[in-house]
Amino acid sequence: MKQLRYGIIGIGNMGSGHANILTSGAIKGAVLTAVCDGFESKRDWAREKFGDKIAVFENAESMIDSGLIDAVVVATPHYDHPTEAIEAFAKGMHVLIEKPAGVYAKQVREMNEAAAASGKTFGIVYNQRMNPLYQKLREMIQSGEIGEVRRINWIITNWYRTQAYYDSGTWRATWGGEGGGVLINQCPHNLDLWQWTTGMMPIRMRAFCQFGKNRNIEVENDVTAYAEYENGATAVFITSTSDAPGTNRLEVSGSRGKIVIENDKMTFWRLREEEAAFNARNTEPFASPECWKIDIPSSGPSPEHAGILQNFTDAVLLGTPLVAPGEEGIKGLTLSNAMHLSTWLDGWVDLPLDEALHEAELNKRIASSTYQKPSTAAAETKPADLTGTF
CATH class of the missing domain: 3.40.50.720 (NAD(P)-binding Rossmann-like Domain)
Structure with a gap:
């Protein structure tokens, strides 16, 4: 070929x-x-x-x-x-x-x-995944440059959407039409990058999704989630579509330093030695390990x-x-499914996810959704912007 x-x-x-x-x-x-x-x-x-x-x-x-x-x-x-x-x-x-x-x-x-x-x-x-910033982050984590990952924080709230946006299609922001809100529509790339750059999936999660916060919609548009990992690391993921102005700041802390990506720039605060090694030899009550601030140069446009x-x-x-x-698409989706399920059950959710339970809970919301998928014969009467939109 x-x-x-x-x-x-x-x-x-x-x-x-x-x-x-x-x-x-x-x-x-x-x-x-x-x-x-x-x-x-x-x-x-x-x-x-x-x-x-x-x-x-x-x-x-x-x-x-x-x-x-x-x-x-x-x-x-x-x-x-x-x-x-x-x-x-x-x-x-x-x-x-x-x-x-x-x-x-x-x-x-x-x-x-x-x-x-x-x-x-x-x-x-x-x-x-083609973005040089996230490729560099993945490389630095996997090479051990920041040591063992200990904490991940991502505030990704620069998805501002008005009521007019949600009103532009009867299927928008409905369980029957989209199957979710900011997590399923705006955040799939971030949820993918979260696990792809770190190479880690949580073992359990507790999330708080707010549905229709400051907007007249069915689905989640404001989310705060907390995750725990097998190695003891933790993560916080915050997203919203009604913050103005919004923020996009990703911070990954490890035993050898911290990387921050914000405003299309990467900064690395590098420790000269492992934090544990410094702590073991240090005898001063308020000492801290030597740290160098490094601006990682851009590798060009994505x-x-x-x-x-x-x-x-x-x-x-x-x-x-x-x-x-394509097989890796299930990883980021599992994170959003877990956030939904944790909120619906008002409790912790373990991963691997109980996929059948999530589907059953989702179907309850689809059944009562204001949008019901049209039959093939009636499809032409629905808004013409239904395919592939955000």
Whole structure:
């Protein structure tokens, strides 16, 4: 295979973005040959935008059966990511899904099993893994530069969303339409980076989600979570969509220092020796270990979505390792599922997560949601911005 022929399932905001990148010539070895969408307005946009250079279909099945594509990009609503992926694997497609991997871990685990059985390449659009800042953080943690991780704090509240945003679609911020709020919609990248950069998953979590805080919505838009790890480390994760101005500050403390990422800059406070070693030899009551403040130089801009598309293309054509394997989408999703479940049960949640219990609790909220998924026949009457939007 000299070129990887892509088809995009869902050409809303995200799908159209991928289409523009693939048709720009920026991705070596990739070509966009087809798109599909259930909304006529989206299909009309694709025909006007790309003319007869790209085939336009009403559904994924007909697009895949056309023989025009080798891989699909899934950019549909959250609940449909696993369903579309499983159907594509069954027909021999390579699959790249948008984030989140799905809404609940049990559903995503089934997708991962289908991917493994297919033998095809499976990726997820965790484009922030391409960001040099987070790549450097991961490298420094895994190399032992900051010693053993002891504490992680992330305040990520620069997601400001107005009531007008939530009112722009009846499906928005509903259990039936999106399956969650800030955790499932805005924060999947952060939840992924939390575990990817540190290489650690918590063993238990206690979370406090506030639903519709300062906004008229069903789902969570303000969250504070506390996590504990097997090595004794702890983490606090805070997020909101109503803080103005918001903050994005990630702090990772270890036995050899502390790294802070804020305002697109990384600062490393490096101890000259392990904290435990200093403590063992010190005899002065108010002494502290010598510390150097180091500004880590920038490695340049992040290639973002184009970087993920190029990496996925290279993985299929050249066997290049994936930066964001699709199977890893379940990890960040498990963190958000655990936060929901902890709040719903008003108590601690152990990890590995009780996925069946989470699904059962989620289904209770879906059943009473103001938004109920329309039938296929009625789908065209729903807002045309449903696919792949934030």
